[in-house]
Amino acid sequence: MEIVVSLAVGVLVSAGVWLLLRPRTFQVLIGLSLLSYAVNLFIFSVGSLAIDQEPIVKPRLAANLANYTDPLPQSLVLTAIVIGFATTALFLVVLLALRGLSGGDHVDGQEERL
Amino acid sequence: MTSGHLVVAPVLLPLGTAAVMLLLGEGRRRLKVAVNVSSAAAGLAIAFALLLAVDAQPVPAAFGVYLPGNWPVPFGIVLVADRLSALMAVLAGTVGLAALLFALARWQNAGVYFHVLFQLQLMGLYGAFLTADLFNLFVFFEVMLAASYGLLLHGGGAERVRAGLHYIAINLVASMLFLIGVAVLYGVTGTLNMADIALKLSAVPVSDRGLLHAGAAILAIAFLAKAAVWPLGFWLPPAYAAASAPTAAVFMILTKVGIYATLRLWTLCFSGGAGVSAVFGGEALVLAGLVTLAFGSFGMMASQQLARLASFSVIASSGTLVAAVGFGAPALAGGAMFYLASSTLAGCALFLLVELLERSRQVEVGPQQMDDGNDALPLFFDAEPLSSTNLDDNEEALIGRAIPAALAFLGLSFTMCALVVAGLPPLSGFVAKLAMLSALLDIRSAHAWMLFGLLIGSGLLAAIALMRIGIRHFWTVGSVPAPRLRIVETLPIAALLGAGVLLVAQGERVLAYARATADGLHQPALYIDAVMGARPVRRLPGGTP
Numbered sequence: 001m002e003i004v005v006s007l008a009v010g011v012l013v014s015a016g017v018w019l020l021l022r023p024r025t026f027q028v029l030i031g032l033s034l035l036s037y038a039v040n041l042f043i044f045s046v047g048s049l050a051i052d053q054e055p056i057v058k059p060r061l062a063a064n065l066a067n068y069t070d071p072l073p074q075s076l077v078l079t080a081i082v083i084g085f086a087t088t089a090l091f092l093v094v095l096l097a098l099r100g101l102s103g104g105d106h107v108d109g110q111e112e113r114l
Numbered sequence: 115m116t117s118g119h120l121v122v123a124p125v126l127l128p129l130g131t132a133a134v135m136l137l138l139g140e141g142r143r144r145l146k147v148a149v150n151v152s153s154a155a156a157g158l159a160i161a162f163a164l165l166l167a168v169d170a171q172p173v174p175a176a177f178g179v180y181l182p183g184n185w186p187v188p189f190g191i192v193l194v195a196d197r198l199s200a201l202m203a204v205l206a207g208t209v210g211l212a213a214l215l216f217a218l219a220r221w222q223n224a225g226v227y228f229h230v231l232f233q234l235q236l237m238g239l240y241g242a243f244l245t246a247d248l249f250n251l252f253v254f255f256e257v258m259l260a261a262s263y264g265l266l267l268h269g270g271g272a273e274r275v276r277a278g279l280h281y282i283a284i285n286l287v288a289s290m291l292f293l294i295g296v297a298v299l300y301g302v303t304g305t306l307n308m309a310d311i312a313l314k315l316s317a318v319p320v321s322d323r324g325l326l327h328a329g330a331a332i333l334a335i336a337f338l339a340k341a342a343v344w345p346l347g348f349w350l351p352p353a354y355a356a357a358s359a360p361t362a363a364v365f366m367i368l369t370k371v372g373i374y375a376t377l378r379l380w381t382l383c384f385s386g387g388a389g390v391s392a393v394f395g396g397e398a399l400v401l402a403g404l405v406t407l408a409f410g411s412f413g414m415m416a417s418q419q420l421a422r423l424a425s426f427s428v429i430a431s432s433g434t435l436v437a438a439v440g441f442g443a444p445a446l447a448g449g450a451m452f453y454l455a456s457s458t459l460a461g462c463a464l465f466l467l468v469e470l471l472e473r474s475r476q477v478e479v480g481p482q483q484m485d486d487g488n489d490a491l492p493l494f495f496d497a498e499p500l501s502s503t504n505l506d507d508n509e510e511a512l513i514g515r516a517i518p519a520a521l522a523f524l525g526l527s528f529t530m531c532a533l534v535v536a537g538l539p540p541l542s543g544f545v546a547k548l549a550m551l552s553a554l555l556d557i558r559s560a561h562a563w564m565l566f567g568l569l570i571g572s573g574l575l576a577a578i579a580l581m582r583i584g585i586r587h588f589w590t591v592g593s594v595p596a597p598r599l600r601i602v603e604t605l606p607i608a609a610l611l612g613a614g615v616l617l618v619a620q621g622e623r624v625l626a627y628a629r630a631t632a633d634g635l636h637q638p639a640l641y642i643d644a645v646m647g648a649r650p651v652r653r654l655p656g657g658t659p
Contacts, residue, residue, distance in 0.1 A: 020287065025279065032286050039290045039297075046301030073300070076249055080293055083256045087286055090263055094279050101272040107283075109276040 005045050012038035023112070025095045025105050032091065036084040040077045047073030120167065121180035121195045121244060123160045124203055127153060128237035132230050140226050147218060150229045154214050157236060158207030165200035173630045177644035179246075184650045188310045192645055194246040197631040198451075202367075202374050205455060206239040208613060209367045209462045212606035216466050217360035219603045224269040224358070231268070235261035235364060242371050246645055248296050248306045251375065255292065255340075259285050262368060265361045266353060277356035284339065284349045292336035298329025309645035312382045312638055327394055330383065334376060334395060341372030341432045344406040350429060351413065355421040359469035362421070363462040369428055370458055373435045377447075381635040382642075385442065396440050400561050403437025404568055406430070411572035414579040420471055420587075423579055424464045427535050430572055431457040437565050438550055443557055444632045449549030451628035456542035456617055460534035463610040467527055470599060470607075471587050520599045523608075525588050530611050532580035537573040542617040547573065549625060 012034050019031030047070030055071030057063050095105075102109040131153035135146050168176045178195040181187070195203075214232060222228050238258025245251050263285075267278045300306055302322050303314040318326050339346040350369070354362050376399070384394045410430025417423035431453070438450035534543035547569055554566045617624050634640060 020283075028283055032283065035287070035290055039293050042294060043297040046297045072306070073297070076297070076300075079249070079253065083253070083289075087256070087260065087263075087282070087289070090260065091279075091282050091286065094263075094267065094275060094282060097267075098272075098275045098279050101275055107279065109272060 001049050001051065002045075005041060005049060009038050009041050009045070012041070023106055023108075025098065025107050028107060029088065029091055029095055033084075033088055036080070036088070040080055040084070043073050043077050043080060045073075118178065118180045120160060120164055121178045121193050122182055124157055124164070124207075124240035125193075125237055125244065127157050127160065128233040128240065132233035132237065135230050135233065143222070146229045147222070150233065151211075151214060151218075153233065154207070154211045154236065157240065158204070158211050161200065161203035161207040161240070164195050165197075165204050168195055168197055168200045169627060169630075173633065175640045175644065176630075176634065177641065179644055179648040181648060181650055186650055187646055187648055188305055188307045190650075191250045192246040192307060192309075192648065193244045194641070194645060195244055196641065196644075197627065197634055198374070198378065199243045201451065201455065201627070201631060202243040202370065203240055205370070205458050206236065206243065206367050208610070209364060209458060210236050210239070212462060212466070212610050213360040213363040215606040216363065216603055217358075219600045221269065221358050221360050227264065228268060231261045231264040232364075235265060237261075239367060239371065243374060246308050248299065248308055248311065248379075250306075251308075252289070252292055252296060255371070256289060258368065258371065259289070262361075262365065265364065266357050268361055269358045273356045274358075277353045280349055281353040288336045288339040291332050291339070295329050295331075295333030295336060298325060298332065302326045302329060307645065308379065308382055309642040313642050313646065315383055330379075331395065333379065334399075337372045337376045337379075338402065338436070339372070341369050341376065341436065342406075342429050343372075343402050343432055343436055344409045344429075347406065347409075347429055347432070351417075351422050351425040354425040354428065354465075355419065359466055362424070362465040362468075366428060366458055366461045366465060369432050370435075370454065373432060373439070373454070376436065377439050377635065380439070381442075382638045385636055385638050393442055396442050397561070399440030400437050400565070403433045403435070403440055404561070404564055406433030407437060407565075407568050407572055409433070411568075411575040415575050417579065420468045420583050421465075423583060424461065424468055427464065427576065428461055430576065431461065434550075434569065434572075437568075441557060441562065441565075442636070443553065444636045445553035445556065445629070446550060447632035447635065448625070448629035449546060449551075449553050451631050452542070452549055452617075452625055453546035455624070455628075456534055456546045456614060459610050459614045459617070460531050460543065463527065463607050463614075464531045464535065466603075466607050466610070467524065467531060470524055470603065471528065521588070523599070523604055525584075527607050527611060528580075528584055528587070530614070532577070532584060534614055536577035536580060537569075538577060540618065542614045542621075545618055545621050545625070549628075 016031045016033075016035035016038060019027045019034065022028065022031070048065050050069045053067070053069040055069050055074065057068065061067050098109060099105055104111060106112070131149060135149060138146055138149075164178065168178060171177075176197055180193040180195075181190055182193060183190040185191075210232070217228065217232075235258060238254050238256075238261055241254035242251060242258060245254055263278065263282050266281055267274055296306070299311060302318055302325055303311045305311055305314060315326070335346065341347075342350040354365055357365060380395070380399070384392065384396070407430055410426050410428075410433050413426030413429060414423050417426055434457075435450050435454055438446050438453070441447075530541060533539075533541045537543040537547035551566060551569060554562045554569075
């Protein structure tokens with residue numbers, strides 16, 4: 001479980017960073033999205049990974065992390081997803097505006113001079 | 115508990131105002147202006163009332179703690195107003211009101227949702243300054259940034275969109291680093307309440323120390339990127355120079371949010387009493403601040419446009435603050451607090467002046483497109499005389515011509531801004547630098563001497579750069595047509611500079627307040643006790659809480 005999650009985070013981050021450093025705006029956008037997925041998975045993983053455990057307290061079962069999963073990271077991830085989604089959408093709008101104004105999809109608004 | 119509700123008011127007021135203005139739709143500009151201005155003024159008044167309420171409490175413990183959800187402390191979100199928060203809130207309110215008044219002349223008409231975005235920006239700022247919960251800080255950061263993306267693009271144009279794209283990308287990445295830092299700190303300490311984190315830090319086992327330090331460092335990178343500390347601050351000059359004047363003026367306080375967050379968390383978690391982790395990262399902060407200060411100063415010298423020069427002065431002031439904070443010395447931090455107030459007010463006035471000066475310049479020689487950051491070397495265009503220049507002394511008598519009032523106002527304001535930014539007497543910049551320099555003399559380490567030298571050197575460079583631009587704008591030969599200024603544009607500049615003068619006139623009291631702020635910051639136990647000691651309001655049977 002830990003290996004799978006950490007591998008997923010690692011692959012997403014490396015792909016995200018690679019795309020983020022590319023010169024095309026759409027690549028940057030996808031890179032940012034991948035990075036935000038990775039960050040969300042990472043937040044999820046700091047609150048003890050567990051299978052088949054709920055965050056809702058049941059009667060006659062002591063409320064500790066041995067019996068339950070931590071509900072707080074889940075709520076943090078939920079907030080982070082919403083905020084990340086909104087800002088990514090905004091970035092997309094700016095991307096389209098820049099494309100309209102410059103006629104190209106280079107992040108600097110003009111192609112590199114060689 | 116009326117003072118308690120005062121703590122949450124600066125956040126709720128702009129939120130409510132923004133919602134109301136959204137409902138007003140796209141028209142009804144006059145009504146929106148009235149609502150926006152009165153709300154911004156009321157926000158400033160509330161912030162000022164908070165400051166007075168906090169200042170009335172005994173030194174150095176002064177806290178107004180508010181539990182918005184009325185949950186017991188480590189679980190619910192907590193808002194805390196201490197001296198630092200109140201000071202920052204007053205600065206945000208002042209800068210916001212001034213920029214808004216300035217925008218009424220022209221800029222408010224450039225887009226439909228200017229007023230709504232403006233109020234949301236204020237809400238994010240107030241919230242970031244008042245919250246005592248790490249994740250809530252992230253949320254308010256995002257509110258503030260989301261509004262700032264909109265405001266930066268306000269007015270449109272290819273240059274703004276290009277700068278905006280870079281600004282948004284950088285800030286999204288910084289926000290992700292922020293989240294990673296928060297997650298690591300939560301994983302290590304099991305809490306998001308800042309006071310609770312500071313309390314539990316000493317109990318963190320040695321095996322987790324590395325993780326803790328990594329988390330704190332990642333968090334610091336996110337904050338320092340927002341404060342535009344070298345090498346994380348290259349995004350700032352293009353973005354601030356491209357922004358419309360009122361937006362750039364408000365952004366002046368945005369970099370200070372990064373400084374504020376660094377200062378708050380660092381003094382809380384890693385001050386002298388933090389055991390193994392004491393003063394973790396202090397040296398890195400000092401060095402980063404020193405390099406940033408030097409970078410900002412040289413950037414000011416290299417700038418040909420006033421807007422870029424003002425942007426680099428923001429970087430220089432960030433560098434000064436970060437370096438001064440990193441020493442962890444209360445006396446120095448006290449001077450830095452005074453510097454924070456003075457540089458924010460002067461920088462805001464400078465950004466507003468930029469537009470008026472550029473307008474007078476456009477009347478005169480047409481728009482200058484000098485260093486836009488793309489082409490390598492800026493030209494020194496004053497080496498060649500303009501075609502209308504009068505080189506012959508006998509041709510025209512230059513005596514006896516009255517200076518137009520508008521030009522006199524611009525010249526006077528620019529001189530005052532320059533004096534504050536460069537830290538020359540008799541204005542507030544000098545008092546701030548003097549307070550920091552005298553505190554540095556007591557520290558006597560190699561880094562302290564470096565900061566001492568750099569503070570003086572950067573003042574010289576700033577003075578030279580500003581003087582050069584001033585000469586170019588005001589001492590031009592030939593007839594300079596006076597730019598047309600409106601009262602609503604000159605009023606905020608005059609008010610900001612007046613506030614700067616007030617800082618000097620009330621220097622003793624302001625400096626005492628700044629020192630009390632720094633003393634309180636360097637005794638984190640007071641903050642922790644105040645937050646952890648807060649109890650939810652109990653609902654009385656049959657009555658309101």
